[in-house]
Amino acid sequence: MKLVILGGSGSGKSTQAEMLCTNLNVPIISTGEVLRKAISNSSNLGIRAQPYLEAGELVPDEMMIEFIKNHLKEPEFQGGWLLEGYPRTAFQAEELDFLLEELGQQLNWVIYLQVTQDAMIARCLDRSLPDDQPEIIQRRIELFYERTIPILEYYDRRCRLLKIDGDRSSEEVQQSIKNLI
Numbered sequence: 001m002k003l004v005i006l007g008g009s010g011s012g013k014s015t016q017a018e019m020l021c022t023n024l025n026v027p028i029i030s031t032g033e034v035l036r037k038a039i040s041n042s043s044n045l046g047i048r049a050q051p052y053l054e055a056g057e058l059v060p061d062e063m064m065i066e067f068i069k070n071h072l073k074e075p076e077f078q079g080g081w082l083l084e085g086y087p088r089t090a091f092q093a094e095e096l097d098f099l100l101e102e103l104g105q106q107l108n109w110v111i112y113l114q115v116t117q118d119a120m121i122a123r124c125l126d127r128s129l130p131d132d133q134p135e136i137i138q139r140r141i142e143l144f145y146e147r148t149i150p151i152l153e154y155y156d157r158r159c160r161l162l163k164i165d166g167d168r169s170s171e172e173v174q175q176s177i178k179n180l181i
């Protein structure tokens, strides 16, 4: 199974991604988590990505596209995978299509966790990750509507989109996803 899970800040996509990759026994790439770890390790990727995360801005497409290309070509991802937080822009979505064609793989589903803006903000303030200050959360949510919502229509036109109500318990959300994939 090859899945993408998307949603705004605090939509619960990391929680659902972890549950799914355990249930489906597939490896996961959570781009937000990878970037935060890269920053705390002061790796080359982390040093380059840090200013963007601290401002709530998206890391440049070219960096993310190269990162995903390098990972999805690794042997452990040949049998299936789950991408959480990628793609986030139209350019990333198009490049993912080209990459999957090159790898002879097909994306099964894009799972979109739909939650209200108020719920997103409340959950982010609750979890207080390093980049969870109110003004940064606001910017990340703005960017979600501006850059990521359009790619949901891209996948809907390809009949690959599953819209899930994320404003419920994580167990109910996970069951809804499992019923559809």
Ligand SMILES: Nc1ncnc2c1ncn2[C@@H]1O[C@H](COP(=O)(O)OP(=O)(O)O)[C@@H](O)[C@H]1O
Residues within 6 Å of the ligand: 007, 008, 009, 010, 011, 031, 032, 033, 035, 052, 053, 056, 057, 058, 059, 060, 061, 064, 084, 085, 086, 087, 088, 092, 140
């Ligand atoms: N696909 C991506 N393209 C560009 N930047 C990304 C991507 N994924 C993660 N990031 C960066 O990492 C930050 C944290 O990502 P994530 O944990 O998914 O945030 P959120 O929970 O706000 O959706 C984002 O605000 C952004 O700066």
